[in-house]
Structure formats: structure tokens, C-alpha cells
Amino acid sequence: EPEVTQTPSHQVTQMGQEVILRCVPISNHLYFYWYRQILGQKVEFLVSFYNNEISEKSEIFDDQFSVERPDGSNFTLKIRSTKLEDSAMYFCASSEQQGVNEQYFGPGTRLTVT
Amino acid sequence: SQKIEQNSEALNIQEGKTATLTCNYTNYSPAYLQWYRQDPGRGPVFLLLIRENEKEKRKERLKVTFDTTLKQSLFHITASQPADSATYLCALVQAGTALIFGKGTTLSVSS
Numbered sequence: 653e654p655e656v657t658q659t660p661s662h663q664v665t666q667m668g669q670e671v672i673l674r675c676v677p678i679s680n681h682l683y684f685y686w687y688r689q690i691l692g693q694k695v696e697f698l699v700s701f702y703n704n705e706i707s708e709k710s711e712i713f714d715d716q717f718s719v720e721r722p723d724g725s726n727f728t729l730k731i732r733s734t735k736l737e738d739s740a741m742y743f744c745a746s747s748e749q750q751g752v753n754e755q756y757f758g759p760g761t762r763l764t765v766t
Numbered sequence: 767s768q769k770i771e772q773n774s775e776a777l778n779i780q781e782g783k784t785a786t787l788t789c790n791y792t793n794y795s796p797a798y799l800q801w802y803r804q805d806p807g808r809g810p811v812f813l814l815l816i817r818e819n820e821k822e823k824r825k826e827r828l829k830v831t832f833d834t835t836l837k838q839s840l841f842h843i844t845a846s847q848p849a850d851s852a853t854y855l856c857a858l859v860q861a862g863t864a865l866i867f868g869k870g871t872t873l874s875v876s877s
Contacts, residue, residue: 656809683863695810695855697864708862743809750863754800757809 654678656758658744664764665734673729673761675744684727685745685755686719688712695743701727702750734765768793768860770868778874779846787841787871789856795834796858801841804853804870813854814841846875 657676665671677684686698699709701719716732727746731738741762745755769792779785789799798817802810816823816832816839823830829842843850853870860866 685863685865687865694869695804695865695867697866700863702863708864710864741807745809747863754812754815755865756812757802760807760809762807 656744656746656756658742658758658761660761661759662762662764664766667736667765668733671731671734671763673731673742673744673763675727675729675758676725677727677744677746678756679725681746681748681756683707683747683750683753684719684721685747686729687743687745687757688740689743689760690740698729707750731763734763736765739763739765768796768858768866770856770858770866772854772856772868772871774871775869776872776874778876781847781875781877783846785843785846785850785873785875787854787856787873789839789841789868791837791858795837796860798858799830799832799839800857800865801828801830801839802855802857802867804855806853810855810857810867843873846873848875848877851875 659674684701689695697710699713700707718730741760743760744758747753747755771790800815801813804810814830816830827844831840853872855870856868857865
């Protein structure tokens with residue numbers, strides 16, 4: 653069964669450094685998302701992406717965040733200057749269509765900012 | 767903005783019993799509501815979707831109801847098994863495509 657994959661599974665970085673989290677969505681899906689989950693808290697929406705542009709973003713997704721689909725398979729989340737509070741699990745998800753459609757989540761990247 | 771409350775953080779039941787989890791939301795009624803399962807350290811896994819014009823949806827041992835008057839969805843697992851132990855998340859779309867999740871209810875099924 654097709655699945656969303658994410659790399660790395662765990663990333664440790666120092667405060668102020670840039671990180672890039674990578675995702676390979678399911679191949680025939682058109683909508684891509686990033687969510688984060690701080691330890692012990694709920695899953696929070698960051699951004700959605702369709703047709704090579706951001707379609708929606710939350711207030712968490714400020715100027716230090718960016719997303720890109722550099723080729724036909726990868727979808728990346730870049731955090732330019734990491735802060736301690738960026739430590740969280742970051743989940744990539746994809747869906748076939750917008751609207752009434754389930755989202756398929758990857759296994760996540762645990763980001764630890766020290 | 768829309769808020770979701772899953773009013774039990776933890777639910778402990780015995781194997782074979784029916785687990786019932788509650789999801790309440792505020793503000794407007796969404797066109798549909800979704801339930802996901804999340805195991806520790808893993809991403810959410812889609813389980814069921816119910817639309818506002820559907821009162822009930824079933825999939826194997828799972829049943830979801832949706833009451834737009836009460837602004838509530840109930841999620842039932844019948845004949846529960848230890849393998850059903852996980853956190854169950856209620857989610858709805860606020861606008862566009864963003865899923866808004868509840869904090870989840872952690873179900874523990876003991877044998």
C-alpha cells in the first residue's frame with residue numbers, strides 16, 4: 653500500500669541553525685500538508701500546498717518557515733533559524749483531493765533544537 | 767475560530783467491552799468530521815469520515831455518529847481488543863483544507 657515517507661526520522665540542531673525536513677507524498681496525490689505536534693499537545697496545522705503554491709497557512713507558519721516541491725516527488729519544509737520552541741514532531745501529509753478527503757500522514761520527523 | 771473538545775483524556779476499559787469516545791465542537795457545524803488513530807511516536811492514521819447529512823457510519827467494529835444539533839460526534843469501538851489501545855483524534859476542516867484536531871482520547875484496553 654502506498655505511504656508517505658519522511659526523512660530524517662530524528663534531527664538534532666542548534667538554535668539559530670537552518671533545517672530542512674523532507675517528505676515524499678503518495679505519488680498520485682495533489683495536496684500536501686505539514687503539521688506539527690509539540691510533545692503532549694495536539695496536532696497543529698502549519699501549511700497546505702497545491703499546484704506549486706501555498707493554498708493555506710496557519711499563524712504558526714511565519715516568515716521563518718518555507719515549503720517547496722523541488723522536483724516531482726519531494727516536498728520539503730525549511731525552518732530558517734530554529735528556536736527552542738520549534739522542537740516538535742513534524743508530520744507531512746497528502747491527499748488526493750481538496751475538501752472531503754482523508755489525509756495520509758507520514759511517520760514524522762522528530763526535531764530537537766538545543 | 768472552531769474549537770474541538772475531546773472531553774476524556776484517558777479511557778480504560780476491559781477487553782470485549784464497547785469503548786465510546788466523545789468529540790464536541792463549537793461554532794459552525796462542519797460539512798464533515800474525521801476520526802484518526804495515533805500510536806505513540808507515529809503519525810495519525812485515518813479511520814472514518816462522516817458527513818453532516820449522515821447520522822451514522824460503520825466500518826467493521828467501528829461506528830461514528832454525528833449530531834449537528836448537539837455539535838457532537840461519538841466514536842464507538844465494539845468488542846474492543848488490547849490492539850485497539852491508542853490515542854483517537856477527532857478532526858474537522860475549518861476552512862479550505864486545514865484539519866483542526868482535538869487533543870485526543872487515549873484508550874487503554876486491558877485483557
